[in-house]
Amino acid sequence: MSIGLIYAVTGALLFSLGLYGLIVHAHLIRKILAFNIMGSGTFLVLVGLAQRGGEVDPVPQALVLTGIVVAVSATAFALILARRLYAANGRCTLPGEGEA
Amino acid sequence: MTRVLVGMLVVALGALLIWTMLGLPAPSGRVPALVAAHLNESGVAHDVTAVLLNFRGYDTLLEIGVLLLAVLGVLAVRLAAADTGGTLPPPPGALLRAFTNLVVPLMVLVAGYLLWAGAHRPGGAFQAGAVLAAAGVLLRLSGRLPALLPPRFWLRAGLLLGFAVFLAVALGVTVAGDSLLEYPPAQAGAWITLIEATLTVSIGLILVSLFVGAPAPPGEAGSRGGDA
Amino acid sequence: MSTVLSALLAVNWISWVIGLPLTYTIAAFLSGARAGRMLALPALVLSLLAAVGLSARVLAQGPQRHMVGGWGAPLGIELYADGLACLMLLMTAAIGLFTGWYARHYFARQDTGATYFWPLTGFLLGAMNALYLSADVFNLYVTLELLGLAAVGLVALTGGAAALAAALRYLLAALAGSLMYLLGVALLYGAHGTLALAELGARLVPGPLAWTVIALMTLGLALKTALFPLHFWLPPAHGGAATPVSALLSALVIKASFYLLLRLWFEVFAPAVTIPAAQLLGVLGAGAILWGSWLALCQQKVKMIVAYSTVAQIGYLFLLFPLAAYAPGVESAWYGGVYQAVSHAFAKAAMFLAVGSMVLAAGREDIDQLDGISARLPLSLFSFALAGISLMGLPPSGGFIAKWLLLKAALAGGQWWWVVVMILGGLLTAAYLFRVLRHAFLPARRGKRFRALPPALELSAFGLALGSLALGLWASGPLALLRVGAPFAGASP
Numbered sequence: 001m002s003i004g005l006i007y008a009v010t011g012a013l014l015f016s017l018g019l020y021g022l023i024v025h026a027h028l029i030r031k032i033l034a035f036n037i038m039g040s041g042t043f044l045v046l047v048g049l050a051q052r053g054g055e056v057d058p059v060p061q062a063l064v065l066t067g068i069v070v071a072v073s074a075t076a077f078a079l080i081l082a083r084r085l086y087a088a089n090g091r092c093t094l095p096g097e098g099e100a
Numbered sequence: 101m102t103r104v105l106v107g108m109l110v111v112a113l114g115a116l117l118i119w120t121m122l123g124l125p126a127p128s129g130r131v132p133a134l135v136a137a138h139l140n141e142s143g144v145a146h147d148v149t150a151v152l153l154n155f156r157g158y159d160t161l162l163e164i165g166v167l168l169l170a171v172l173g174v175l176a177v178r179l180a181a182a183d184t185g186g187t188l189p190p191p192p193g194a195l196l197r198a199f200t201n202l203v204v205p206l207m208v209l210v211a212g213y214l215l216w217a218g219a220h221r222p223g224g225a226f227q228a229g230a231v232l233a234a235a236g237v238l239l240r241l242s243g244r245l246p247a248l249l250p251p252r253f254w255l256r257a258g259l260l261l262g263f264a265v266f267l268a269v270a271l272g273v274t275v276a277g278d279s280l281l282e283y284p285p286a287q288a289g290a291w292i293t294l295i296e297a298t299l300t301v302s303i304g305l306i307l308v309s310l311f312v313g314a315p316a317p318p319g320e321a322g323s324r325g326g327d328a
Numbered sequence: 329m330s331t332v333l334s335a336l337l338a339v340n341w342i343s344w345v346i347g348l349p350l351t352y353t354i355a356a357f358l359s360g361a362r363a364g365r366m367l368a369l370p371a372l373v374l375s376l377l378a379a380v381g382l383s384a385r386v387l388a389q390g391p392q393r394h395m396v397g398g399w400g401a402p403l404g405i406e407l408y409a410d411g412l413a414c415l416m417l418l419m420t421a422a423i424g425l426f427t428g429w430y431a432r433h434y435f436a437r438q439d440t441g442a443t444y445f446w447p448l449t450g451f452l453l454g455a456m457n458a459l460y461l462s463a464d465v466f467n468l469y470v471t472l473e474l475l476g477l478a479a480v481g482l483v484a485l486t487g488g489a490a491a492l493a494a495a496l497r498y499l500l501a502a503l504a505g506s507l508m509y510l511l512g513v514a515l516l517y518g519a520h521g522t523l524a525l526a527e528l529g530a531r532l533v534p535g536p537l538a539w540t541v542i543a544l545m546t547l548g549l550a551l552k553t554a555l556f557p558l559h560f561w562l563p564p565a566h567g568g569a570a571t572p573v574s575a576l577l578s579a580l581v582i583k584a585s586f587y588l589l590l591r592l593w594f595e596v597f598a599p600a601v602t603i604p605a606a607q608l609l610g611v612l613g614a615g616a617i618l619w620g621s622w623l624a625l626c627q628q629k630v631k632m633i634v635a636y637s638t639v640a641q642i643g644y645l646f647l648l649f650p651l652a653a654y655a656p657g658v659e660s661a662w663y664g665g666v667y668q669a670v671s672h673a674f675a676k677a678a679m680f681l682a683v684g685s686m687v688l689a690a691g692r693e694d695i696d697q698l699d700g701i702s703a704r705l706p707l708s709l710f711s712f713a714l715a716g717i718s719l720m721g722l723p724p725s726g727g728f729i730a731k732w733l734l735l736k737a738a739l740a741g742g743q744w745w746w747v748v749v750m751i752l753g754g755l756l757t758a759a760y761l762f763r764v765l766r767h768a769f770l771p772a773r774r775g776k777r778f779r780a781l782p783p784a785l786e787l788s789a790f791g792l793a794l795g796s797l798a799l800g801l802w803a804s805g806p807l808a809l810l811r812v813g814a815p816f817a818g819a820s821p
Contacts, residue, residue: 119536124519131402131521154399158397158467162474165474166477169474169478169481173481180485256357260358280346
């Protein structure tokens with residue numbers, strides 16, 4: 001099993017873990033962290049799977065750079081929305097979900 | 101109970117993914133060969149930078165749009181909440197002040213180097229912009245950054261600069277009859293340098309604005325300086 | 329004259345369709361709220377002209393392929409404009425224009441920070457145009473994210489804890505959907521070494537990889553299109569947002585992820601999709617129709633009725649998949665599904681704008697506060713009724729044409745159970761719409777005061793309602809446009 005494939009499998013595991021966290025946790029910061037883990041998993045699959053044969057492929061590396069920037073923008077926006085919700089509500093969960 | 105159900109589904113998904121990935125044949129290497137073949141026409145010497153700013157530059161254009169959009173969203177929410185406080189930094193200690201004095205000029209230098217280095221090794225606008233933003237965060241934490249939000253004209257111009265220049269180049273070449281974002285051959289390197297330089301400035305400003313845009317913790321709003 | 333025409337056709341419309349909204353965004357953000365409002369209508373008109381120009385070119389010369397940067401796939405990104413993409417662009421531009429006209433007067437009266445409505449809408453429209461034209465799976469991911477963030481920003485525009493919670497719920501759902509889509513992209517690139525839609529369609533073979541990718545991407549896009557049971561984020565977001573925002577979201581944003589799913593199923597996944605998978609989407613669509621309509625019947629706030637109506641109408645869109653699974657019904661189902669998407673867009677936008685005016689005039693959002701509206705705002709109520717005719721699928725509306733095509737496909741393929749679902753859906757739609765009309769026709773209670781509204785609010789809603797009617801009276805035009813580059817060899821529906 002090549003290095004690239006190990007990265008890809010790890011990425012799949014991280015994606016699954018992140019998805020679980022995103023669905024199950026009620027605390028918004030945990031949800032956002034889970035989203036970031038999902039994102040990291042996806043990026044690992046992108047670079048690992050394309051380079052599983054051992055040779056270097058610049059395209060997935062560029063794609064992951066783009067993906068990281070998109071994830072950072074989304075995370076920043078989500079965090080600020082969460083902080084505003086906390087400032088308005090006093091709780092860092094979405095209404096209708098309990099603390100977890 | 102829901103957790104168990106979700107857990108089982110997620111485990112099944114992970115297993116499916118891994119099984120699928122292990123069963124794939126070897127990659128064909130078509131696209132890396134194409135990149136290598138056209139690298140000398142792209143205007144830069146590093147393959148990832150070439151993909152990012154020339155071959156798939158349209159992705160980068162939209163991606164800087166995403167960054168700008170995040171700032172717009174933060175500003176919109178900030179306006180709606182009629183916020184009068186910013187993320188208030190703690191009063192800077194002597195160590196933080198001295199560290200900032202030492203490190204921020206170095207960071208600006210490193211950012212400049214990263215920008216220049218992107219042409220022939222890993223580096224480029226995003227990395228340089230991130231370092232500039234980190235310098236901005238340090239300045240904010242040591243109380244030296246002036247009030248940024250709500251953004252006045254020059255800050256808005258700075259936030260928009262990278263996206264605007266990139267879009268102008270992309271659309272401008274279509275007036276001459278070329279495709280969208282088709283750099284005139286032999287000038288590709290120059291245009292890429294211009295775009296990367298303006299992107300660096302914008303990215304730094306955008307990331308700092310995102311940092312500054314968070315609301316004050318409840319109970320401290322407006323008690324000390326901060327952004328109005 | 330013909331030289332002028334050929335000069336006009338030769339303009340690089342495909343680039344300007346994407347570039348114009350983005351340029352407007354820059355101008356609107358830089359110059360501030362007032363300039364944004366002033367520039368909006370000219371910019372929207374120019375966007376519509378660009379979409380018309382591109383459609384004319386596609387009608388005259390066939391599907392257009394544009395290599396961005398001069399680099400063809402798989403090295404670069406290609407833009408592809410066929411009849412379907414052009415129809416979506418025209419829909420976006422037209423609805424954007426009327427909604428922008430509405431918003432210009434709506435926000436003049438509200439004091440909620442409308443400063444950022446204009447640049448955010450510019451990004452929204454630009455992202456959608458970029459999505460409809462893109463032929464590269466990763467580029468589609470970036471446009472999806474751009475669209476999602478713009479939509480969330482617009483939802484959060486009104487401030488307040490409810491809007492923030494709705495926006496955050498929407499954001500997390502949208503991000504989860506995008507990441508599932510991106511994982512599918514990662515698997516596709518890893519397996520086939522290309523990101524171009526056409527090449528992927530040629531290379532995909534039935535097997536575990538194809539099925540995993542189909543499952544992931546369909547799940548992600550279904551989450552973004554709020555297909556039952558993943559619709560939890562839609563009602564608070566669409567029902568709680570400012571009226572022009574609700575119109576844009578329900579009419580346009582939802583259609584973008586549906587369009588992408590349609591493109592992928594017919595052009596990339598076509599070799600590997602299975603009939604059970606298509607039937608599953610249909611079953612979920614039927615669930616959406618029935619459950620969404622039932623919930624719409626139970627709502628007290630008018631805007632929430634319209635929002636749940638969106639959940640229900642999305643179900644009709646997903647009936648397209650099982651109806652297209654059997655050869656005799658493919659064309660009819662495809663044309664019917666797309667026509668349903670476009671008619672629903674016009675009808676839902678008209679409905680949201682009309683309802684928004686009614687709520688603004690009455691001052692309260694509850695359905696039992698609507699008494700006297702029929703006398704006070706007859707044009708808005710008429711627009712609501714016209715839009716309702718399209719949603720119910722009654723002639724002579726676009727909704728009728730769409731449902732007729734879908735019914736034809738169901739009968740041609742021998743799948744009569746979908747006919748039952750569609751008829752039930754029509755009845756339930758009528759039920760919740762008549763509920764609103766009943767309250768609106770009651771005479772105003774004594775002492776009720778209405779707010780005066782600028783006529784533009786009513787006229788823009790009426791314009792959109794007329795649009796949904798026009799889609800029924802003049803269906804040959806849009807259907808002819810759709811035929812260009814349609815994904816199967818064949819003539820008319």
